[in-house]
Amino acid sequence: MKKIYSYLIILAATFSLGSCADSEYTDKYDNPSETSKASCDKLMTGVFYTGRTYTFNSYWRAWTWDNYSLGVYAQTVGFMNDEGNIYAVSDGYANDRWVNFYNTLTQFRVLEDVYSKLSDEEKITYSIFKDLAEVFVYDHLSQIVDIFGDCPFEKAGYLYITGDVAGSFPSYDKAEDLYSMMLDRLGELYTNIHSLNGNLSAQAAAYLPNQDFINGGDLNKWEAYCNSLRLRLAIRVASQGTLAEKGKQVVAEILNGNLPLVDSNSGGIQLDSNNEDTANFFNPDDLRTGYADGNYVNASSAMLNALTKTVAGENDPRLPILYSKNAAGEYKGLDPENETYAEQKINVDKPSAERAYSRIDSTTVSYNTEFISPIITASEVAFLKAEAYQKGWANGDAKQAYVDGVLFSSQFYFNENEISPSSEGTKLTYPGDAVVEAYANKAWDVASNKEEAIITQKWLNFGFIQSSQAWNEIRRTGFPDIYFPEDGGAQLLKKAPYRVKYPASERSNNTSNWETQVQSMGGDDSYYIKLFWAK
Secondary structure, three states: OHHHHHHHHHHHHHOOOOOOOHHHHHHHHOOHHHHOOOOHHHHHHHHHHHOHHHOOOOHHHHHHHHHOOHHHHHOOOOOOOOOOOOOOOOHHHHHHHHHHHHHHHHHHHHHHHHHHOOOHHHHHHHHHHHHHHHHHHHHHHHHHHHHHOOEOOOOOOOHHHHOOOOOOOOOOEOHHHHHHHHHHHHHHHHHHHHHHOOOOOHHHHHHHHHHOOOOOOOHHHHHHHHHHHHHHHHHHHHOOOOOHHHHHHHHHHHHHOOOOOOOOHHHOEEEEOOOOOOOOOOOOHHHHHHHHOOOOOEOEHHHHHHHHOOEOOEOOOOHHHHEEOOOOOOOOOEOOOOOOHHHHHHHHOOOHHHOOOOEEOHHHHHOOOOOEEEEEOHHHHHHHHHHHHHOOOOOOOHHHHHHHHHHHHHHHHHHHHHHOOOOOOOOOOOOOHHHHHHHHHHHHHHOOOHHHHHHHHHHHHHOOOOHHHHHHHHHHHOOOOOOOOOOOOOOOOOOOOOOOOOOHHHHHHOHHHHHHHHHHOOOOOOOOOOOOOOO
């Protein structure tokens, strides 16, 4: 990690920025007057760097956003029936997620602009950096669409390039149009990356490993990232909505065409933490301050039910490394259906020696300074395949893909436990593939609804590490079938929402376009407008 950060120091020096704090770096890096002579390889790193907060499991992503906000909607973390506040989401947190994306997009617009001014020969050398940055941008664009719905994109992020303040307020693009564009463009990007794999110029081949802190310049991984992201988006729209047929066509193209995907944990798209990261590029202490010290470390009863009740009389092999037992030696989560707020408050306030609820395991997560932050895992891709095969959108064995998904997930989480230098929680030996596969086969065989079984396992795999993706599955499919209490004391959010409202900065800074957008939504920027792909 020190090595990666050193490249950013070099990058900063190239722009005469010197060594500075993240906010200073971003402010200056955004300015084309500082980057006009920069090369595309360094600008690609700038795109990744600006978006890293919501890529790495940072405190700000993992707790203020993914779990404190969206994790309640996904029930991947335990929460209390606090009347008037059950489903509240901080506008400030939503605003930070929104602004971070548009800062990242602005970095990409600068990269596009610099690239467009290169000679044809230079474009051949530098196209790979633009293409990889574009894949990354679509990963984050899709997250913004999935959270907020329609959003500015096609006309957004150009102010630093044009200097035209009056023309810099972007109109909104329809969510369906953005998804359609991403499905098309990701297919084109895969073709571009594949054609360059093994055929990079000597200059590009030398620069890429140094500047790519996501995949280390491994274009095989980038091909898999691009196709796996495209498959995720295609599956998301294939069940219902205006893009259902297009989604199914893309699924068949990828799976029946045997295009490269993330199909092993060694090939996962991820960011590693590092306890020796003295420069705090990926601050390992973020996990402790979030998962260990945060208020949302108590287990969700829904998560524990999936781990303990799927196969009668048998616990999921992942259970003991994901959660610790309570003081009574039992697995117990906060239960929004069967506990009152008063009961929960008493239990939560008990001293550690009398702890009533299971907690997220500290060795695997809270004190794991070597924690791996997943972007796209082999487990997710296996469950995408399982759903596609089960529904007949592609040719393959749904059961085998499901078993693979449980296996990959177990391997991933046990590896997180194994690499942790902490001994605060549970340290267990992986039980072996045969044990996990036997459990997965039983879970499939006893499931009366195979789609529900697939999605529940997918939701469980995302869990408290990728809560926003888990929330997508609930909204898209209705699975797992979880009880959500009604909050009679709330003024706005009496039920779990379908989306998040546009943040204050958008209402203030892009008022005219925001007002036009809200009118297209029936005059109300409502939490209860469903995304076009939602059930």
